[in-house]
Amino acid sequence: MPVLVLLRHGESLWNKLNLFTGWVDVPLSEKGIKEALKAGELLRGLRFDVIFTSELVRAIQTAMLAMAESGRVPVILHEGRMGEWGRIHGEDGKDFIPVIKSWHLNERYYGELQGWNKDRAREVFGEERVYLWRRSYDIAPPGGESLKDTAERTVPFFRERILPALEEGKNVLVSAHGNSLRSVVMHIEGLTKEEILRFNIPTGVPLVYDYANGELVRRGYLTEKGYDKDLGI
Numbered sequence: 001m002p003v004l005v006l007l008r009h010g011e012s013l014w015n016k017l018n019l020f021t022g023w024v025d026v027p028l029s030e031k032g033i034k035e036a037l038k039a040g041e042l043l044r045g046l047r048f049d050v051i052f053t054s055e056l057v058r059a060i061q062t063a064m065l066a067m068a069e070s071g072r073v074p075v076i077l078h079e080g081r082m083g084e085w086g087r088i089h090g091e092d093g094k095d096f097i098p099v100i101k102s103w104h105l106n107e108r109y110y111g112e113l114q115g116w117n118k119d120r121a122r123e124v125f126g127e128e129r130v131y132l133w134r135r136s137y138d139i140a141p142p143g144g145e146s147l148k149d150t151a152e153r154t155v156p157f158f159r160e161r162i163l164p165a166l167e168e169g170k171n172v173l174v175s176a177h178g179n180s181l182r183s184v185v186m187h188i189e190g191l192t193k194e195e196i197l198r199f200n201i202p203t204g205v206p207l208v209y210d211y212a213n214g215e216l217v218r219r220g221y222l223t224e225k226g227y228d229k230d231l232g233i
């Protein structure tokens, strides 16, 4: 039975500084690197056939680090000259996992909030307003994307690229972001606008689904103690 794993990147250097990040392309912190390696350890029993990541380095790093000790080598499929010159020829190079990057999986574009400290933003704009910008379905931060706007690019990508891979029987890892993954989970689980307000995904904890008879069935968050089915909403 094919498996879908959704993985929010480990802590980034801007998560650590409590700054709104969005499309600002910052790397993982040391804690984030450890979280990614830990996720990889937990996922060791699964053999992934394809990996999808956003175009942002924190998601790419997370996927690569998680796969570091998997016994197989994740290889980014670049386009253009990089793609031509990076082609694999020898038989020995066969055991790789294709990594497909797409901006469709990028974090919500945070517009004018990118670079603001989250506590400072609450002081200036008020607790309630900032909460709605961050967690509501259709209230967009100034100049940025609401979750609904984000879903307009993540969900078609999910339908057109990720679901077909599952239908082909492939095990799929998706390494992306808090809000881009919230929009995907909202779609998979059919969450309401009220439920999505309360839903957030922890960094570096794999959320696992089984794909059976055209349906995704939640196995839950994979932790050291096993699976935890509770989405916390």
Ligand SMILES: O=C(O)[C@@H](CO)OP(=O)(O)O
Pocket: 015, 019, 020, 021, 022, 023, 107, 110, 134, 178, 179
């Ligand atoms: O800053 C961001 O890009 C995101 C994820 O860290 O913020 P939020 O905590 O509002 O989801």
